[in-house]
Amino acid sequence: MSTEVVRHFDRIADRWQAKYFPSGSMGHRLARFTGSVGEVLPRGAQLLDYGCGTGDISFALGDFGYRVLGVDRASKMIEAAQIRSQRQDVRFERVRCSDDEVASQFGRNRFDGVVLSSVLEYVQVPAVLLRQLNEVCRDGAWLFATAPNTRHPCRWAEALVARVDRRIHPDGSRLSPYREYLRVSTTRYGLMKWCSVLRESGWHVEQIVGRYAALSMLIAKRLGGVPGSCYGQFSK
Ligand SMILES: C[S@@+](CC[C@H](N)C(=O)[O-])C[C@H]1O[C@@H](n2cnc3c(N)ncnc32)[C@H](O)[C@@H]1O
Numbered sequence: 001m002s003t004e005v006v007r008h009f010d011r012i013a014d015r016w017q018a019k020y021f022p023s024g025s026m027g028h029r030l031a032r033f034t035g036s037v038g039e040v041l042p043r044g045a046q047l048l049d050y051g052c053g054t055g056d057i058s059f060a061l062g063d064f065g066y067r068v069l070g071v072d073r074a075s076k077m078i079e080a081a082q083i084r085s086q087r088q089d090v091r092f093e094r095v096r097c098s099d100d101e102v103a104s105q106f107g108r109n110r111f112d113g114v115v116l117s118s119v120l121e122y123v124q125v126p127a128v129l130l131r132q133l134n135e136v137c138r139d140g141a142w143l144f145a146t147a148p149n150t151r152h153p154c155r156w157a158e159a160l161v162a163r164v165d166r167r168i169h170p171d172g173s174r175l176s177p178y179r180e181y182l183r184v185s186t187t188r189y190g191l192m193k194w195c196s197v198l199r200e201s202g203w204h205v206e207q208i209v210g211r212y213a214a215l216s217m218l219i220a221k222r223l224g225g226v227p228g229s230c231y232g233q234f235s236k
Contacts, residue, residue: 005122005184006074012177013054013076017084020056029146030060033115036144036209036219038064045112048136050102050129051119055081055092061115062090071095071106099123102132111137116145118215120194121185130201134222141222143203150190152214158182194218 009016019026037047043065049058052070054077061068066089072078073095081092097105114133120126133143148155162182169179189197195205195218203220210216 002124002184008177008180008184009053009072009074010076011180013074013080016077017054017056017080026056029117030057032146032209032217033057033117033144034060034064036217037061037066037113037115037142040142040219041066041113046110047113047115048106048111048133049115049117050133051116051122052081052092053077053117055084055090057115057117058090058092059084062087069093069106069111099125099129100132102129103135106136108135109138111141113137113142113144116143118146120145120147121187123187126187126189127197127201130198130203134202137222139222139224143198143220143222144217145194145220146215146217147194148185148188149210149212149214149216150188151212154214155188159188191216191218199223 018024020030021027041047045066047061047066047068049055049061049068049070052058052072053074055070058068058070058081068090070078070081070090070092071094072081072092075094078092078094085092093106095102095105114137116133120129123129130143137143148158161179165179165182191208191211198205198218198220202223204223205218205220207219208216209219
């Protein structure tokens with residue numbers, strides 16, 4: 001994770017939780033994740049919420065009966081989550097290692113599922129992180145990841161604004177949070193590419209939710225050495 005990404009999220013950490021207030025723009029994500037996880041994993045399963053931000057999705061999953069470890073590299077995000085956490089079933093820890101050492105920090109064969117809510121688009125080489133997340137999981141574990149859908153017109157507009165913005169402010173100065181977001185959120189893969197990157201990293205995509213939405217969710221199962229193709233298995 002680049003220092004620009006950490007700086008960006010540290011800068012906006014005090015405003016992040018408000019996105020989950022009833023009037024906020026991200027409250028719908030709570031039901032999206034609890035619903036998807038609840039379809040395949042029993043209560044009591046151990047989840048890793050990777051890039052948990054201020055922990056809102058971790059808490060929602062905890063309320064559903066899951067045991068959750070929320071982790072994030074931005075210290076101000078994780079501090080905000082830790083301040084809110086009074087419970088044993090939802091805990092938080094800062095990521096102190098690089099993306100290729102995650103299994104060493106969090107341990108192998110430990111989790112039944114991994115949640116990545118709007119994280120992969122900030123990761124320069126997602127395959128490296130996804131492989132590590134495969135290692136921290138047990139056999140039969142599930143992964144739930146949202147990613148910007150490059151087919152959606154709002155993503156084309158974002159790409160255009162980002163390109164123009166780079167021309168106007170090549171040094172990145174005087175950026176609003178939105179323009180800073182465009183500057184740091186740079187990994188944009190199509191859904192097919194996500195399927196193949198996940199597969200290379202030991203995950204088989206079972207379902208894509210929101211194939212035409214601005215933000216799609218990929219639901220994948222940890223491969224147990226059985227080869228297969230994800231193509232043609234889309235739904236909803
Ligand atoms: C857009 S925010 C999403 C936060 C939370 N998942 C949510 O949906 O509310 C992305 C988060 O991922 C974290 N992040 C991005 N890349 C990361 C990486 N390589 N390792 C750990 N955390 C990362 C950022 O610090 C930030 O808190």
